[in-house]
């Protein structure tokens with residue numbers, strides 16, 4: 001019999017399993033802004049779990065909603081049957097999402113949400129007699145989860161290179177990161193609007209009649225926090241509109257308050273045609289995601305359907321009653337505690353504190369937007385990512401959980417964070433930076 005604490009059976013995702021299992025970082029409980037490690041240490045959550053625990057940990061309201069829902073309706077099928085909470089949650093989401101986006105297709109994760117947006121885009125064009133529009137355009141350094149659709153439009157080489165030929169008919173915009181012109185920018189960088197013009201080149205190459213959709217993260221998170229250059233998203237929007245191409249915003253991390261608004265679309269004043277969301281929708285407590293679409297897309301799909309079932313897509317757990325109950329309670333907390341506004345009010349403080357690390361050991365860039373900040377370290381020669389990895393482990397030893405992509409650290413605390421927590425995150429980062437070579 002294996003021992004209860006044998007770590008080998010669990011194959012951990014996106015983890016250096018061999019190294020982790022020699023020296024594990026395991027959390028056993030959580031409350032508010034802190035985890036408690038297996039050793040009993042307080043670990044400040046500077047990552048909102050994985051960009052999802054926006055209302056902080058162990059929220060009684062969510063816990064109670066889940067418990068109550070469990071005793072009323074544990075599961076209901078969602079194909080040809082429904083239950084009240086899924087409808088209610090879709091209504092609440094459409095109230096806070098951009099005007100005219102009133103229809104939600106539920107999934108269980110961000111990856112599924114992304115693949116759902118891509119499938120809806122393809123099916124929509126076909127429904128309106130434009131079945132040649134099948135190409136999908138993503139962006140370098142984009143992260144759209146780990147489904148085959150998401151990695152095909154995504155632009156993180158490691159996430160693609162091991163997995164064969166992926167989807168065909170996919171092209172990529174260039175990323176918008178321009179270190180030379182924009183290093184140490186605060187908020188949206190000044191330079192780079194013209195990166196959006198590359199979409200015109202891609203359209204000229206393939207012809208708009210073959211392109212279904214462009215998908216981007218309004219703020220690229222997983223490749224190291226890349227706020228969009230000023231004017232860039234507006235330009236993408238207008239090029240897409242001009243050529244009858246759908247614009248999809250992947251808001252899996254930006255949805256539900258990360259930038260101090262309900263959506264990044266709100267923050268940047270640019271409305272896409274479809275939004276993928278997940279994570280903060282349930283405060284990370286129960287897996288859930290969604291594709292939120294403009295009315296015109298939903299209406300076309302219903303009006304033009306060639307079958308009583310308008311979209312041949314769905315998951316056994318779409319709109320799961322427990323997830324829906326968690327989602328409703330989460331949205332209530334966001335509203336009652338004005339958490340999006342709170343994040344917006346705290347973000348200038350975090351900006352100041354983050355940028356005060358300029359000049360510290362190894363720092364080559366600092367970026368921020370909303371309640372997101374990132375520090376980029378100079379990679380070690382021939383060992384990209386090793387300095388970041390070491391810093392992440394140092395930070396854990398000092399009692400702060402941070403997330404690294406290679407040598408870029410992302411700080412994305414729960415929206416309930418206070419100034420003292422921001423201070424603690426960056427003070428300890430400063431300390432740890434001094435300790436590594």
Ligand SMILES: Cc1ncc(COP(=O)(O)O)c(C=O)c1O
Pocket residue numbers: 108109110111112114143144145146217221222250251252253278279
């Ligand atoms: C922008 C974006 N899209 C999609 C995903 C995938 O979400 P999930 O891990 O829930 O599948 C993520 C996860 O971090 C993300 O950041």
